[in-house]
Amino acid sequence: MKPFSHINAKTLDEAVSALHSGKSSLIAGGTDLLGTLKDNILPEYPATVVNLKSVPGLDYIREEGGTLKIGALARLADIAENPAVTEKYTALAQAAKAVATPHLRDMGTIGGTISQLPRCWYFRKPDNRFPCLRKGGSECFAILGDNRYHSAFGGAKICDTPCTRECPNSTDIPGYFAKLREGDWDAAAQIFLKRHPLPMITGRICAHPCQKGCNRNQTDKSVATNCVERTLGDYILENADKYYAPPAAETGKSVAIVGSGPAGLSAAYFMRKAGNKVTVFDVKPEAGGMLMYAIPAYRLPKDLVRRVIDIYKKMGVEFRLGIKVGTDVMPEELERSYDSVLYATGTWKRPVMGLSGEELTVFGLDFLVEIKEWMNGKLGQEVFVMGGGNVAMDVAMSAKRLGAKKVTLACLESREKMPASPEEIERAEAEGIIIMPGWGLSKVVEENGVVKGMEIKRCLNTIDASGNFNPQYDENDKKIIEAENIMLATGQRVDLSYFGEKYEIQLNRRGFLDIDAATGMTSRKGIFGAGDAVRPGLAIAAIAAGRRAAAGMNTYLGVPNTAVTAAPGPLTFDAEGVTATEPLVLRELSVEKRRIDLEDSTSATREEALAETRRCMNCGCHAIHPSDVAPALIALNARIVTSRRTVDAEDFFAVKVASNTVLDADEIITEIQVPAPAAGSKSAYMKFAFRKSIDFPVVGCAVVTGSSPRIALGAVATSPIRAAKAEKLIAGKVIDETLAEAAGAAAVEDARPLRATKYKVQIAKTLVKRTLLSLK
Template identity: 45%
Template sequence: MKKFKYIAASSLKQAESALSNTGKDKPAKLLAGGTDLLGVLKDKVHPESPGTIVDIKSVPELSYIRSDGKGLRIGAMTRLQEIASSEEIKENYRLLALAARSVASPQIRNMATLGGNICQEPRCWYYRAPDNRFHCLRKGGTKCSAVLGENRYHSIFGGIWAGSPSCTHTCPGNVEIPEYMRAMRSGETRAAATTVLLNNPMPALTGRVCPHYCESACNRGGFDESVSIRNVERFLGDYILAHSAQFMKSPQKQSAKSVAIVGSGPAGLSAAYYLRVRGYKVTVFDKMPEAGGMLTYCIPGYRLPKDVVRKQIKAYEKMGIKFVLNARIGEKGLTLRDLRNKFNSVFLATGTWEQKSLRLEKSDLLTSGMEFLTHIERNRQHYAGSTVLVIGGGNVAIDVAISALRIGAREVTMVCLEDRKTMPAFPEEIDQALHEGVKVMNSLGPHKIMESNGRLTGIEFAACTRVFDEQGRFNPEFDMSKSTIVQADKIILAIGQSAELAYAGKSIKLDRGLIKIHPETAATSMAGVFAGGDATSGPSSVIAAAASGRRAATSIDAFLSGGKNKTGPVEKTVYRDGFLETNNRCYDRTERVKPECVQTSCKSLDAEDTSTLDSQSVDSEIQRCLNCGCVAVNASDIAPALIALDAVIRTTKKKVNAEDFFSIGKALDSDEIVTEIEIPAQRKKNSQHYIKFRIRNSMDFPIVSLASVLSSDKGVFTRTKIILNAIAPIPLRMTAVEKYLTGKEATEAVAQEAGEIAARDAKPLSGNKYKIQIMKALIKKAILEAGD
């Protein structure tokens, strides 16, 4: 157990103060009984141990049992044994006494408190594993190991969204992938499309070129194969483009304010879309004759067809976004200051178009990779039959190498500083290049450019022994005694790009050749001017640039509205109402769906290598999504009893009824303390039950428990309240059963049907279907006993 500061609070005020004054990195924890917390600390269940323990066991005003004509009041530090043995509670609030008496053993009940029981942490063994072995969703992780693991004691009614699952967490755009997968499984394709567009305005494009970090992090990957998220997104993106009039409408509410976007790449287009959705007049300026930036000019057509980009641009135009092309910012009449004077705000998304150069003699003879890709059509004849050398190991270098082969180069060789494992290109891109015949030479750096009569003949390379120094800075070292000559008649340089920022002048502060922005607002040093995309971060992915534009749009909206509009697309979802759907078909081991690929011999520069999945294949793939959420159950014995008794829970900050207190996402603040439980006086003729199914009569937590208050008149139920626990992440009120029972007698048939109704929405995991039968049995028992 790690050291901590111990504070024995003598008053509630002192305890509140102690909780409020602890640091965020080392928060304080309350000691309310000790039966739970001490084990958590000893086993190091959490990533960080608390720096302070505030003991409130001795706070006098928190331990009492008081009753009057209105009902019962119990202090939060009242011990469970006192509650179980109280004559007042046993006579008038029998349900609560039964629940308290069912907790653990007499020794533990003598220590455990009412407040501690209802605020206990999840009892899931993955959550409780020593040394935080499973960093689960509830503790800030991205995975619930119980979904595909040992889950016999977990929820049979689905999970809760306790934090961003791994796919959403790793997506630069924070796209809520499980949610749109769920909508598609329910046949709600339009809802799925709307969900995607909240965070990604170009899924037809990212569905083709995204590096799909989400798939690498997919929790299913450790079970069989990750879900083919990018291909599903591509299908959905094509659906959106085919129905763009439904999803990309001109806003009903128009603003008189206008925004200039400089650059029509993914960051600029994204910002333009989200600003237009908010009603602003948006004009996009671009230096090229066609909009789309690198989407149009630098990503080869076999990866991203130009007609798909054009359809996306057309959809934006129909929303009312205006494009001004062949417009180079910085020229007379179109300076940054001119734009700022004409528009209410400006967003700079000019990308990184300038090729980085080599510091070698005659490097001016080398062809820029960006230049090669931009003007590839006119290069077809020029490169036919040639021997091509590509210098660089990133994705641009891969695109250049494959494109050179596809326009007729006889042989293409890539040479880079990095070894194969550390090449910056995506692994699947490297594999494709090798498959198509590109030769890759690693750990070599250019030393001398060779030429004869003004014509390139090759480059001499030296062995690269190190790319980065001990501080992680780019600082390659070479072994000049080991050299290699690679002959070629065409040499293309693709070692990275930099930003062209001459237009910024002195008005915009730069940092290492990039536009300096506020990390949260994307604001530049010039008032009213914001920036994003590669011009601020350096070369990145399409989805990262689009996310940058979306965040900037939110900041621009706040700026133009005077701070009134502060809400934007969801960055991170922590809790939601309702349970997550459990898809039973996801538990079977299956292979991911693979799109049809064109044979290597038939591949071209312009036609896509892969096709969009058909609807049948998409349906098969979306069934594989685990819809990751937390499936741990609420194990408190007292919680369902308080809900059944219509209790109200008081804290140092609020007063809330028990059902709301235990609902999804209703957590206490870090400095909030439960102080008292209020229970209204109960009807004399009601039947109160607490039934707990467990393996052992002492010690064990419930596998299923039931708390009920059933009122009847002449053998007919008039008012019923039934709460089941340990079957869902929260105590679950059986409202459909309650409605069914009203006006009925406690017969065998009625009790049987009530159990069937309760189980109607159950969706058990792979190992806990048996809980359904227990649940039915407890309901039946409670109903029949109430009728006796």
């Protein structure tokens, strides 16, 4: 056992103050925390143990004004033997007596037993060998591992799952997957659209970093989120009138958005949904920004982008195209004419590299924008592309599809560190692109202004000792790649020259708009920034930035923002579906049939997408709350008083990281209050356990009969639960064998057992019946 400080608190204030100080833990009964200290099961080891049992006056049991009041330090043994508790609050007395051995009951306190840690093999494994969700990890190992003692009613969402954390937009992927598994495409769409209005686009083009975070990568292969998102996006597009309807009411506020790429379109959607008048300005003749002009049609069909723009127009979004801010309309004019302005322009500007012969090269983005002009044969037989991202892959594959016989792509990074997605790299190689990782540019090889090739040199490292991007080269290791055209896809720059010198707006040291991180507002009041104009990145990051900017603009305008909440209810998954190891793969054209203007892949059917959602583990925690007393308090409609608030027992047992209650780190239980039972009501508690020497419940059941019956089950779910359907069934009726059996069946109607917890459902069903019959 590691050394720790020990404090015998003399008052509650002293205990709270000690908890405020940092890594401290309370001890009341002793067994749970001592086990933690001995086995070191948690990554955060307490430096100080605060003994609460030394605080006087917290061990009382008394009735006052029709309410039973029990001090948090009252021993379970005393509660079990108290005449008033035994006679009037029988379920509580029976539950207190049911807590393991007489020795533990004599040590244990009521405050300690209801706030104890979860009962889970993986959580309590010594030496932290299983970094589960409750210990700050990313996975509940019970989903695919031994789960016989875990929840039979679904899991609990105690933190964002790794897929959601990896998504720049924090999309609730498990939430909408769960609705799809239920067959509710509308609910899935609503969950998705709360954060992201363009799934039909990102389902096709997003690099989907969420899949890198998927816990399935630890055992087999990630869930194919991109395939499911694409099919859901197509469904939303087919039902656009429902999901992109004009707002029910207008706010009277008007906003201008400069830029119609992913950030601008995202902001326009959320601003219009809120009821604002939205006008989008763009210099191009068609809206869509990079989506329309920079992404090849074989990845994102142009007609699909046009359909999205048409849907926006039906929502009431106005597009003013071919308008150049800074020339056709000035920033000052926009600021005067609209209540708020958002700048969300893209990175269309070519960076200057200082390379010898750079003027003879082609900017990769210009090549993609002007792709039709390259169809007349001027591309040449050999093309060299520099860059390791997805844009570089697009340039290389587009060149190949336009007829180049040989396309060579080089990049500074090693193969493992290339910024392009593995799928795009594999696709490029399948089409014959020669990829050379670990090489940098030296100089353009030319004769009388005619490109002959590119001299490259070995890149030893892209990062220096300080962690900064500072490529180091071997000047003695060089080679020449013959080429008729050299295309540079090594990055783009944002062009903010439209502001002019007189329009004072703060830029950061990198030359991007400097915004408030929380609101998206620039240094000018009412002027906001998002997307590449603030920080270049993935389309999904731009969409997230557009949504955040819209929220900031609404706040600035005094327009309410719609709350974004997670899907309610227990987390469930398909016990059979999670055993499938191979992910969904889209149907694609063969390499021979791929063209520059035809989409490569076909969306999965809804049936295929549904099957893939069944592979999702819906990574919540499935550990159960082990307290016998907890369901008795819920059935008796008790209240928990803390050093800070009073909480209904039914709301007290909320699950969060490393905890089974709503208690904050410096919050202490002081008293339990149980209202006097209604006239004619009776209560009882029963449990089923395997190991009498330890006697943790496999299932616990507390029942209160009478005019307003209450039934609570413990150890079957992540927190004690009310059996509402069973309560409704028995209300106002005389309990007999038939009714008790029906109530048992109703109590487990919503069970969603794991592979090995089906037996708990039968036990719970029987236990409800027996507990009810014990009160006849």
